[in-house]
Every structure is written in structure tokens, then in C-alpha cells.
Amino acid sequence: MKHYDVAVIGTGPAGLGAAFELLKERPKTSLLLLDKNEYSSGGLRNDCKMNFSWPIGFPEHCWTEGEAGSYLSRVEGFLKPDILEKKNLERYSRRAEKIGVSLLSVRQSHLGTDGGLALIKRLVERLKGLGAEVSLGETADELDAEKKVLRTDKREIEYGDLIVAPGRGGFSFLQDIMAASGVQYQDNVVDIGLRVETREEHYPIVRDYYDPKFLFPKKTRTFCTNSGAASVVQERYDSPLGTPWYSVNGHAWSSSRPANGLVNFAILKTVTLTEPLASGQAYAQMLGVQAALLGGGKPIMQRVGDFRLGKRSTRAAFSGDLYDFEPSLASATPGDIGLAAPAKTLRALWNAMKLLDTIVPGLLHPSTIMYYPEIKLYANRPVFKDRSFSVRPGLYLVGDGAGTSRGITAAWASGIRAADGILGKL
Ligand SMILES: Cc1cc2nc3c(=O)[nH]c(=O)nc-3n(C[C@H](O)[C@H](O)[C@H](O)COP(=O)(O)OP(=O)(O)OC[C@H]3O[C@@H](n4cnc5c(N)ncnc54)[C@H](O)[C@@H]3O)c2cc1C
DSSP, X not given: OEEEEEEEEOOSHHHHHHHHHXXXXXXXXXXXXXXXXXXXXXXXXXXXXXXXXXXXXXXXXXXXXXXXHHHHHHHHHHHOOOOOOOOSOHHHHHHHHHTTOEEEOOOEEEOHHHHXXXXXXXHHHHHHHTTOEEEETOOEEEXXXXXXXXXXXXXXXXXXXXXXXXXXXXXXXXXXXHHHTTOOEEOOEEEEEEEEEEEGGGSGGGGTOSSOEEEETTTEEEEEEEOSEEEEEEEEEEOTTSOEEEEEEEEEEOTTSOOOSEEEEEEEEEEEOOSSOOOHHHHHHHXXXXXXHHTTSSOEEEEHHHHHHTOOOOGGGGTSSSSOSOOSSTTSEEOOHHHHSOHHHHHHHHHHHHHHHHHSTTTTOTTOEEEEEEEEOOOOEEOOSSTTOEEETXXXXXXXXXXXXXXXXXXXXHHHHHHHHHTTOO
């Protein structure tokens, strides 16, 4: 059985951040980085907009502002992003303030999906050049944390330290690992929301601020705005009920591709389940399956014009003169989001959209499309033993799947923090 000083599961930003830091500080480390996908995947390859300001992407239960700031400067020092200019925001901020909404000023860069793919390829080649063994198309299956043995679909390996960074898609895998290794965790928080798609002229703020971050009352916020050559996409998840469900998401290509005149962004509400303490994942899966049932196995889309009139959208509503742009996720089913989403959540989301329409008038044009559901499963909360995200000797859980991040830069920072733990720096 081959032995590695450090094995890393996942080549997303959390895994990459850890690997680069370890090899920088201890170049002789024998390091295996494995990923079940044939090429390094994760968020770096989806739109790849990076946020370099607190608290964007940093869950406050495991980061302080000071910690995040110091790790963000290390991430920025490594990735050397081109920070986008923001302009003309005063009037939006003033309007927001008057109605109890905050517009956060965030340092951002944007590579686009094609730019992100090119970055991943460069990073993986660089890691190989530093001596890391990168094994793509290899899935981690099981862990014996006592013996420090990892079983994959291809072999068994021994490790000194293991960093597990499987992202949101690895949410269940991570729960299996925690259960098998006796690690306590909670996953009682989930973000549920909509993806909004409209013409750029109905949401022109994106010309001045690529991904404007608004915070509304009732733990509701805008998230992940895409424009230029922008599309809504769907992600498939499997539920224990045996039926798949879909969450929508969005991305954009870099400015080298022709723009399609559309903008999309999510409006998400954070839901925290308390008494009795239920699993956020199980709740989200139920909602996802319900939406898939009503959407005939697809996400549901509804024009704002129909939603306001309290009627479902139909295919015809996607071709009338008021409804004058084609949905970028054309396979979604026109329907009635009100039948699928919990009333309390939908009220908060709709209220946020009305507030946003007051700040950026035009958003609620009848043609604007709402896609449902957009669900974020990044709320595993393992009980960490220390600040390095260690859960037992030699085992570190980081990134979106472990709830230590909600975005690329915080995931990268989480990886560095685990590496700091291994290096004895914390
Ligand atoms: C469509 C889309 C667009 C997004 N856009 C942005 C954006 O613009 N900006 C932003 O900041 N964030 C964005 N995000 C979120 C961002 O992707 C995540 O916050 C970030 O990638 C989390 O990093 P991570 O390293 O924790 O996990 P990931 O990046 O998800 O990487 C996890 C890796 O682990 C691998 N893996 C999982 N399970 C196993 C296993 N059992 N064995 C081996 N390998 C495994 C996966 O294949 C994957 O490559 C987007 C997400 C999506 C889905």
C-alpha cells in the first residue's frame, strides 16, 4: 500500500489552496491530490468570479473578520486577480439604505467559465511541477481514520494527514465519513431561493458592479450575479427517495464571448431549523423532490407577470409580446412556483425582489423569469477540534461541503488554514 505524507480529496479551490501551501512550505512532502472527475472541477470552472471582501463566502461561525482578512490577502497574493472597477453606486446605496437594505461593496474579479477552466489547467500543471501526484478520475470511497487508510475505487492508500474537500456535491460523502469516523456534526441550516433572469436593461447596475451583493431583511440576499454571455443552468442531485432533483444555478463566459443581453442572479433565504433539530439536507431534498414532481422532473420557471396575477406560466407565456426573451434554461418547465415553495420562504424572496425593484427599478418587468429551486447545501457543521478545521488527529474537513466556505476565495482560504494546521503554524 502506497504511503503519502498528505492526501487531499477534491481539486476545488479548498484542495488546491491546501496543496499549494503545503508544497510551498515543505517542498519534499509526498502529496496525493485526487478527484473523481476527469478534470479538476468545482467552482473555479463555473463563472469563476472571486470575492475578496469580508464576509462574502465566509461563514461567521468559523471565521472572524481578522482571520478572513489575513487569509484573503494570502489567497489574493497567490492568485493575483485583476480586481474589477465599481462605479456610480452612491444612488443605489442611498436608495437601499432608505428601505432597510444594505449594498455591500466587494472587491471582485471575474474570469468567466472559459477563463476559470484555463486557470484550473495552469494550476494543476503547476502542482505537478511542484512534485504533487494528481490523480483525476479516482473516487474516494471509504475511510478508516483509526488506521489512516483511504479506500478509493482504484486502490487503498495510507496517509499521514488527510484533507477532505469534496465540495457541495460531496455533502453526503462527507456525512458518511463523519459518521464512520465518529465526528459529530449538525446540518440544520440551508439556503433556499430562486434564480432571477432578466434583460440587462432591467438590471443595469451590473454595468457598474459585476456581482452586486444586497442584504435584505429576513436573512435574504442576492448571490452569484452573472452577465455578459450569461446562462442559467441546472445541477442534478440524487435523493435517498430514489428520485433525482435539480437545483438551478448560473454562470457566464468571459468577455471574449458575445454578450446575450441577459443577467441572472440568485435570491436566497437562509433557513435555520431548530426544535426538533432536523437535517437541512433532508429538508432541502424534500423541497427539491417536490419541485421536480411539480415540474415533471425539471426545475420550474415562471414569468413575473404571471406570478403577480397568481397564475401559472405556460409555454404560451414564454412567447407573448410582453415576454420578449427566451429563457436561457429552456428545458425548465413553465409552472407555478407558489405550489412548490414554502409560503414563508417565498414571501421573504418576493419581498426582497420588490425592495430590489425599488432600488433598481425595472427588475420586476413582467418578462423577468424566476426559476425554482436554487438550493445551497453547504451547511454541514462538523465539531472542529481547533482552528485548522481538524476533526481528529490527521483528519481535516474543509470547503463548502464542510461548511467552512461559501465561495471560491473562502474555500481556498480554508485549505490554507488546514495546511497551516498540518505545518504546525496555528
Ligand atoms: C454553477 C456554479 C457556479 C458558481 N459560481 C461561483 C462563482 O462565480 N464564485 C464563487 O466564489 N463561487 C461560485 N460557486 C461556488 C463555488 O463553486 C464553491 O464555493 C467552491 O468551488 C467550493 O470549493 P470546494 O473546494 O469546497 O469544492 P468544489 O470546488 O466543489 O470541489 C470539490 C471537488 O471534490 C471532488 N469530489 C467530490 N467528492 C469526491 C470523492 N468522493 N472522491 C474524489 N473527489 C471528489 C469533486 O469532483 C470536485 O472537483 C459556483 C458553484 C456552481 C455550482
